[in-house]
Amino acid sequence: MNIAELDTPALLIDLDIMDRNLGKMADYARAHGLRLRPHTKTHKIPALAERQLALGAAGLTVAKVGEAEVMTKIDPPELLVAYPVIGKQKLDRLMTIAANTRVTVALDSLTAATELSAAAQASGRTIGVLVEIDAGLGRVGVQAGPDLLALVQRVASLPGLFFEGVAFYPGHIKVLNEAADVALAAVGTLLDGVVRNLEAAGFPVKIVSGGSTPTLYLSHQVARLNEIRPGTYIFNDRNTVLCGATTYNDCAASILATVVSTAVKGQMIIDGGSKTFSSDRPMGLEEVSFGRLLDAPEAVFGKMNEEHGFVDIRKVSKLFQVGDRVRVLPNHVCVAMNLHEQVYGYRGETVEHVWRVEGRGKLQ
Numbered sequence: 304m305n306i307a308e309l310d311t312p313a314l315l316i317d318l319d320i321m322d323r324n325l326g327k328m329a330d331y332a333r334a335h336g337l338r339l340r341p342h343t344k345t346h347k348i349p350a351l352a353e354r355q356l357a358l359g360a361a362g363l364t365v366a367k368v369g370e371a372e373v374m375t376k377i378d379p380p381e382l383l384v385a386y387p388v389i390g391k392q393k394l395d396r397l398m399t400i401a402a403n404t405r406v407t408v409a410l411d412s413l414t415a416a417t418e419l420s421a422a423a424q425a426s427g428r429t430i431g432v433l434v435e436i437d438a439g440l441g442r443v444g445v446q447a448g449p450d451l452l453a454l455v456q457r458v459a460s461l462p463g464l465f466f467e468g469v470a471f472y473p474g475h476i477k478v479l480n481e482a483a484d485v486a487l488a489a490v491g492t493l494l495d496g497v498v499r500n501l502e503a504a505g506f507p508v509k510i511v512s513g514g515s516t517p518t519l520y521l522s523h524q525v526a527r528l529n530e531i532r533p534g535t536y537i538f539n540d541r542n543t544v545l546c547g548a549t550t551y552n553d554c555a556a557s558i559l560a561t562v563v564s565t566a567v568k569g570q571m572i573i574d575g576g577s578k579t580f581s582s583d584r585p586m587g588l589e590e591v592s593f594g595r596l597l598d599a600p601e602a603v604f605g606k607m608n609e610e611h612g613f614v615d616i617r618k619v620s621k622l623f624q625v626g627d628r629v630r631v632l633p634n635h636v637c638v639a640m641n642l643h644e645q646v647y648g649y650r651g652e653t654v655e656h657v658w659r660v661e662g663r664g665k666l667q
């Protein structure tokens with residue numbers, strides 16, 4: 304099948320770029336002795352997770368138990384649920400997964416640890432635990448110091464659990480600049496203190512897991528960090544470019560859309576709105592826009608209804624007509640992937656793969 308034969312809107316993946324992104328990451332992790340446990344939240348496709356494992360990933364990361372269930376299909380050596388698993392329904396499902404797959408959970412509360420321990424004990428499983436620390440994002444994670452030590456002590460003493468180390472997510476470092484260098488150095492100092500204190504208290508810290516796409520290739524500079532969990536790197540998106548982490552040439556995913564109306568002067572409507580693109584804004588830009596038109600970067604995709612994308616073309620020299628097709632680079636590819644039932648992997652003009660996004664909509 305050829306790209307020209309696809310109906311729209313359609314999420315396309317340039318396989319050459321994706322392969323390059325995957326290879327570069329695998330080489331980097333190998334060169335620096337970093338364990339790679341890619342977050343599958345970006346692609347949500349078991350076949351792509353399989354490629355990540357084939358390139359040397361030690362295991363996979365997911366956010367939801369439902370995503371973990373989808374990934375068991377390819378029998379990964381280990382799964383990290385990098386999100387607290389709270390409530391009996393999820394824990395029961397997690398224990399079913401743990402019957403055949405090594406499972407680790409990142410958590411930051413005694414409640415989460417106690418519930419996990421009870422579920423593990425009841426089902427005869429052993430679950431690894433990474434205690435989540437707040438490295439500056441202020442989202443989840445205990446503070447380094449007495450709170451962390453107290454939680455690690457409890458985790459280490461609870462039946463059915465084993466303490467593997469700590470996890471953090473440096474999502475507060477969004478744009479790569481001098482301030483980011485300082486912030487990343489502070490994360491290293493924090494981690495070094497955490498590891499020293501926990502080990503002095505008798506708790507060996509085997510894994511220090513972090514690493515998101517913006518700061519990814521600086522991971523080797525962060526003291527104590529020995530595992531990275533990047534997600535977006537497989538495709539990249541407009542925001543990874545805007546934050547300075549990559550270039551447009553490294554963006555593998557784009558959305559093919561059709562111009563369905565030019566009735567309003569200076570504007571065209573494309574056949575994708577909020578059901579097709581994420582509502583994330585472009586990082587660091589004043590402009591409100593929901594993607595970059597690859598064929599007309601001066602166009603401003605400034606408004607969305609469910610099925611209508613409003614594109615301001617007043618500054619565009621190119622003429623667009625109803626029926627024309629455009630490619631749009633999404634601001635946040637992970638959320639865009641979640642909106643599409645299937646995506647198309649292509650090389651040149653040929654569609655080589657039609658992948659079902661099996662992990663989409665897995666909210667639980």
Ligand SMILES: Cc1ncc(COP(=O)(O)O)c(C=O)c1O
Pocket residue numbers: 342345385472514515516517532533534535536
């Ligand atoms: C806990 C956690 N780990 C890893 C990642 C991957 O980050 P990125 O997509 O920036 O590589 C995310 C992304 O949201 C996350 O929430």
